[in-house]
């Protein structure tokens with residue numbers, strides 16, 4: 609490979625300051641060190657979490673940085689000791705690593721991995737605690753261990769899933785975050801059973817993927833809650849059977865749902881990132897067994913609250929990261945499921961733009977029509 613072992617200069621979208629438009633820059637990307645992989649990113653989507661960090665509300669948000677964590681590409685080169693991928697492999701970068709060796713990975717109880725989390729939380733690589741990105745000599749922080757708003761990125765080898773080379777990268781990039789998160793929240797975290805009543809707060813990509821997962825699990829009532837009535841038509845295609853807009857009711861939304869479901873739902877999912885709604889999602893659950901899963905990411909300083917009596921009387925409060933999927937093992941399986949038409953992806957892609965148009969893509973993300981916007985990088 610002509611570029612192997614050399615610095616690559618390529619285009620990337622740099623976030624210099626919170627809420628200031630991203631700048632398309634010529635970025636220098638250093639070669640991968642031991643245990644690292646340099647990936648040519650071909651397609652990346654935007655997730656609400658990118659907007660959250662860009663907003664300045666993420667306590668781990670560091671600037672200047674290269675955001676992006678829902679992408680697909682091709683391995684350009686690998687560092688010393690990398691055995692599981694090689695140049696030319698088609699891959700999905702995974703912000704939730706899977707080393708298969710740490711106490712988290714070995715526990716069998718979680719998909720969280722501890723091997724590199726300390727480095728990814730401070731925007732650097734594990735080896736030397738430095739960034740592989742720079743612009744005119746100034747280091748640019750990594751983000752979530754992925755930084756996919758760049759034509760080339762460097763990731764840890766434990767953060768890259770090798771996938772079927774026949775899979776269309778412009779579609780399966782979505783398996784880097786939102787769709788698995790929603791499906792896995794239902795299948796892995798809540799373990800919804802057939803016949804259950806489910807409430808989903810927030811009908812964006814993550815909420816709709818929860819609906820898709822709940823339908824596949826055989827849920828009988830799937831109640832979507834959103835503040836925009838236009839969301840319902842689209843949500844029906846993903847499995848939502850009933851729609852509630854809190855603005856149409858005087859009573860608190862949890863009471864509305866309790867009344868609708870003879871005492872509360874079996875499972876609820878908060879897919880917004882709003883701590884008041886997290887409380888409502890818990891309190892709309894049935895006494896004795898109702899389980900609420902927090903999926904949304906809330907801003908720094910926000911805290912959840914409820915009367916402990918809600919838990920004493922049998923409701924369960926849980927959370928999920930990447931839907932509980934073990935990334936390197938299970939992302940390739942999700943790709944296969946998509947190829948076998950067992951899960952949707954195309955239906956979540958409402959817009960397609962290029963990396964140069966990334967600021968327009970962020971504007972779209974805040975409009976009600978956009979689920980996922982895929983950028984050609």
Ligand SMILES: NC(=O)C1=CN([C@@H]2O[C@H](COP(=O)(O)OP(=O)(O)OC[C@H]3O[C@@H](n4cnc5c(N)ncnc54)[C@H](OP(=O)(O)O)[C@@H]3O)[C@@H](O)[C@H]2O)C=CC1
Pocket residue numbers: 655656657660785786789809810811812813814815833834835836839854879880881882885902903904905906928929930931974975976979
């Ligand atoms: N735990 C994890 O691993 C992951 C968490 N996330 C988080 O999940 C959340 C959802 O992500 P994503 O689907 O991309 O985001 P979206 O913004 O697309 O979805 C959120 C939806 O909730 C709606 N909404 C906003 N306020 C309310 C309200 N008060 N009541 C009901 N609905 C409301 C929004 O409407 P409108 O568009 O009109 O504002 C939107 O349709 C985010 O917080 C994201 O950071 C994402 C991926 C992984």
Ligand SMILES: N[C@@H](CCC(=O)N[C@@H](CSC=O)C(=O)NCC(=O)O)C(=O)O
Pocket residue numbers: 655657658666667668669704720725785905906907908929930
């Ligand atoms: N830095 C953020 C962390 C936000 C968060 O919870 N991220 C999710 C993924 S959100 C994807 O779109 C996650 O996987 N969390 C587990 C983890 O190890 O980060 C903050 O501090 O708010």
Ligand SMILES: [Zn+2]
Pocket residue numbers: 655656657658677678785786
């Ligand atoms: Zn995401």
Ligand SMILES: [Zn+2]
Pocket residue numbers: 705706707708709710711712713714720721722723
């Ligand atoms: Zn691990």
